[in-house]
Amino acid sequence: MEAEKEVEQQENLTAMKLPVLPIKPNSHSHSISSPIHSSIAASVPFSWEEQPGKPKQHSSSSSSSSSPLTSYSSSSPKTHKSLELPPRLHSLENDGRLLTKLNSPITVFDGPYSMTRSRRLDSPSFRMMVKGSGDCYGSFRSDMYGDLDDVDEETKQENMSSGGGSLALVKKRRGLGFFGFSRRRALKRKTEFGRGSYVFPSSVERESECGRKKEEEGEDKSIGYGDGDGITCSQSSRFGEVNISNISRTGSFSTLPTPPSSSSKSHFWTNVYAGLKQVVPWKNKKTTDILASLRLLNSTTTTTSSASLPHRFGDLLTNHHLLMADSSFSVAIRRAASFISSVMRSGGNTTVLEEAAICAVLTNAVEVQDRAGVAIGIAVYGSRFSWINHSCSANACYRFVISPHSQGSEGNGPKVVVRSIKRIKSGEEITVSYIDLLQPTGLRQSDLWSKYRFICNCGRCAASPPAYVDSILEGVVTLDHEITTVGHHDGATVGKMTNHIREAIDDFLSDDINPETCCEKIEGVLLHGILDSSLRLHPSHHVALHAYITLSSAYRIRSIDSKTETDLGRAFDMSRIGAAYSLFLAGVSDHLVSTELSFAISAAKFWTRAGESLLELACKFLMGSSGEYDVKCRKCLILVENHDSHRGIKEKLNQIIKCVTDTSQVTWSFLTRGCPYLQKFKSPIDLSSTGRQCKSEESSVDQRVSILLLSFHCLLYADLLTDLCYGHKSHAVS
Numbered sequence: 001m002e003a004e005k006e007v008e009q010q011e012n013l014t015a016m017k018l019p020v021l022p023i024k025p026n027s028h029s030h031s032i033s034s035p036i037h038s039s040i041a042a043s044v045p046f047s048w049e050e051q052p053g054k055p056k057q058h059s060s061s062s063s064s065s066s067s068p069l070t071s072y073s074s075s076s077p078k079t080h081k082s083l084e085l086p087p088r089l090h091s092l093e094n095d096g097r098l099l100t101k102l103n104s105p106i107t108v109f110d111g112p113y114s115m116t117r118s119r120r121l122d123s124p125s126f127r128m129m130v131k132g133s134g135d136c137y138g139s140f141r142s143d144m145y146g147d148l149d150d151v152d153e154e155t156k157q158e159n160m161s162s163g164g165g166s167l168a169l170v171k172k173r174r175g176l177g178f179f180g181f182s183r184r185r186a187l188k189r190k191t192e193f194g195r196g197s198y199v200f201p202s203s204v205e206r207e208s209e210c211g212r213k214k215e216e217e218g219e220d221k222s223i224g225y226g227d228g229d230g231i232t233c234s235q236s237s238r239f240g241e242v243n244i245s246n247i248s249r250t251g252s253f254s255t256l257p258t259p260p261s262s263s264s265k266s267h268f269w270t271n272v273y274a275g276l277k278q279v280v281p282w283k284n285k286k287t288t289d290i291l292a293s294l295r296l297l298n299s300t301t302t303t304t305s306s307a308s309l310p311h312r313f314g315d316l317l318t319n320h321h322l323l324m325a326d327s328s329f330s331v332a333i334r335r336a337a338s339f340i341s342s343v344m345r346s347g348g349n350t351t352v353l354e355e356a357a358i359c360a361v362l363t364n365a366v367e368v369q370d371r372a373g374v375a376i377g378i379a380v381y382g383s384r385f386s387w388i389n390h391s392c393s394a395n396a397c398y399r400f401v402i403s404p405h406s407q408g409s410e411g412n413g414p415k416v417v418v419r420s421i422k423r424i425k426s427g428e429e430i431t432v433s434y435i436d437l438l439q440p441t442g443l444r445q446s447d448l449w450s451k452y453r454f455i456c457n458c459g460r461c462a463a464s465p466p467a468y469v470d471s472i473l474e475g476v477v478t479l480d481h482e483i484t485t486v487g488h489h490d491g492a493t494v495g496k497m498t499n500h501i502r503e504a505i506d507d508f509l510s511d512d513i514n515p516e517t518c519c520e521k522i523e524g525v526l527l528h529g530i531l532d533s534s535l536r537l538h539p540s541h542h543v544a545l546h547a548y549i550t551l552s553s554a555y556r557i558r559s560i561d562s563k564t565e566t567d568l569g570r571a572f573d574m575s576r577i578g579a580a581y582s583l584f585l586a587g588v589s590d591h592l593v594s595t596e597l598s599f600a601i602s603a604a605k606f607w608t609r610a611g612e613s614l615l616e617l618a619c620k621f622l623m624g625s626s627g628e629y630d631v632k633c634r635k636c637l638i639l640v641e642n643h644d645s646h647r648g649i650k651e652k653l654n655q656i657i658k659c660v661t662d663t664s665q666v667t668w669s670f671l672t673r674g675c676p677y678l679q680k681f682k683s684p685i686d687l688s689s690t691g692r693q694c695k696s697e698e699s700s701v702d703q704r705v706s707i708l709l710l711s712f713h714c715l716l717y718a719d720l721l722t723d724l725c726y727g728h729k730s731h732a733v734s
């Protein structure tokens with residue numbers, strides 16, 4: 001493991017700027033019920049843990065496995081966590097019965113890959129894609145960064161190519177797992193993490209080391225990727241088939257039981273794929289899990305069977321008992337295990353090892369995305385990364401570093417960098433987020449359960465009354481602007497509002513309604529509510545956030561459609577309102593960041609998107625006009641350019657948001673002209689109601705310059721937030 005030198009000061013921003021909106025707590029908070037019986041209040045401890053994330057003292061190691069769903073009393077003594085193997089595994093390792101520690105490189109990466117033109121980012125429920133354009137949307141996902149700087153020049157060019165590309169939303173199920181699982185990272189903390197980053201070498205890198213060692217020992221141990229099994233993901237979209245990305249793999253499974261000779265390689269893989277099709281005929285994506293499991297098995301030095309099986313595959317948790325307890329999963333797992341067994345020609349009586357490998361992939365694999373949010377495959381990293389548990393108020397985040405060395409047949413696969421986003425005290429558990437954190441508690445719980453089979457008991461989930469941020473993610477406002485969470489009585493009305501919006505989003509995504517109808521439907525509910533109710537969704541309501549993403553996209557599509565009708569004025573107006581929604585979303589997300597810092601990751605993307613769409617608008621605006629415009633903001637530039645400045649990031653962010661506030665005051669009524677819903681708010685930063693519809697501003701040269709200035713500030717702000725989360729090296733926006 002290599003420590004990335006990061007000197008960037010991070011500060012806890014919890015006390016930062018924006019006032020917290022008042023909210024009337026309601027004891028009957030409306031939430032979607034957890035899939036687990038509510039009486040099971042505790043998270044699931046593992047047998048070597050006293051509670052999730054708190055390993056037992058070594059002296060108290062026990063091999064007894066507790067029921068995964070038993071309630072847990074948290075009166076455990078303080079223990080020090082470490083990344084060492086759980087005690088149970090230590091003893092097994094020592095007596096030689098353990099599956100070896102997966103050759104240190106456990107990573108099974110789906111690359112090397114090459115990117116094609118399209119870019120997309122994901123949100124939990126859908127993904128926005130832009131073909132050939134710099135226009136991709138921010139998303140709720142918290143883990144989608146790679147380093148453009150590290151990408152080869154050609155890919156960089158492709159990624160950066162911009163211009164009037166087409167944009168489409170396509171439905172996306174997070175995780176793309178074999179069983180609809182999202183796969184993402186990993187777990188347990190360790191020593192003082194401080195405020196730096198740790199780089200976890202990718203599997204293949206370590207595999208190479210291992211391979212070299214084995215070679216020296218006279219063994220054929222080169223671990224590689226699939227052989228020419230390039231994958232092209234195509235998804236139907238509003239604009240027809242869109243080629244999302246190509247994942248071309250090279251290399252071979254030379255350590256498979258019958259090493260395919262170069263002449264038999266293609267035959268071998270033809271057979272694997274033919275077999276795979278029979279196992280998982282319905283979805284291509286599911287084959288990725290099986291291939292990953294094959295690679296995982298292949299990268300593992302199996303000695304004799306391990307007593308830790310099937311609960312751990314090496315040191316990776318499998319959740320085997322939980323997954324196999326559900327017949328809808330177990331059938332598929334067994335089929336896949338038999339298939340793998342036949343491919344590997346393991347010839348054993350049981351397929352327990354194969355099942356464990358599949359379950360380890362489902363539990364530990366992460367979707368690797370490049371900087372633009374394009375999924376390039378999945379990877380299973382080693383225990384240092386994979387042992388990191390989840391928290392809904394995570395104190396760390398991760399990104400992938402994709403370097404030229406990650407690619408090609410000699411590629412090492414992407415590295416994963418884990419970086420703290422909050423101050424972490426010595427002994428405190430390091431956590432990352434596995435899911436979209438901009439969801440209220442009930443939804444997060446059901447997400448975690450369906451994807452990872454556990455009930456989160458983090459501070460945010462356990463808070464009673466609910467954390468402020470969860471109240472506003474489910475908040476509504478009454479017509480007299482009082483903010484409240486909903487009780488059972490109003491729950492039905494709120495349910496109808498959110499269902500109506502969700503339906504419109506779904507219909508839009510599946511091309512069942514056109515963008516104009518989609519805008520009308522969503523804005524109708526946001527503005528007028530439903531039936532005769534006086535309730536409206538709070539601007540930070542989680543469904544409203546999805547609505548803004550959709551509206552921004554739908555208006556953009558309307559703009560593109562209008563262009564083809566040579567109605568340039570209308571095209572501009574649609575583009576303008578789309579940009580206004582992007583800016584509004586960024587402003588709203590900023591309120592959320594001020595209450596929960598782990599949202600900074602999503603907010604950075606929203607600000608980026610806002611800056612990009614405003615920049616595009618300004619360019620359209622200024623097209624054809626002569627003259628030079630000085631759009632530098634001296635206050636911000638001095639702050640940002642002076643890296644030696646002792647000013648903290650908090651101060652810089654405050655300064656920029658102040659400028660955004662000032663500039664958006666000038667432009668807001670212009671940007672929102674023709675959009676009664678957005679006109680209700682004083683500005684994207686000041687979400688209080690104007691109580692009236694603003695006077696629409698006409699465009700003027702000053703305003704055009706203001707929009708350019710605003711876009712500059714949004715991008716600067718996004719840059720700083722990105723720094724905050726991912727460190728200097730990850731600059732995405734500059």
Ligand SMILES: C[S@@+](CC[C@H](N)C(=O)[O-])C[C@H]1O[C@@H](n2cnc3c(N)ncnc32)[C@H](O)[C@@H]1O
Pocket residue numbers: 043044046052184185186187188315316317319363364386387388389390391452453454455456457458
């Ligand atoms: C990537 S693994 C994390 C490492 C795992 N805890 C271990 O012992 O190896 C993901 C699994 O860990 C467990 N897990 C992660 N975060 C958790 C949490 N906050 N509470 C309970 N279980 C958690 C769940 O079983 C989840 O499927």
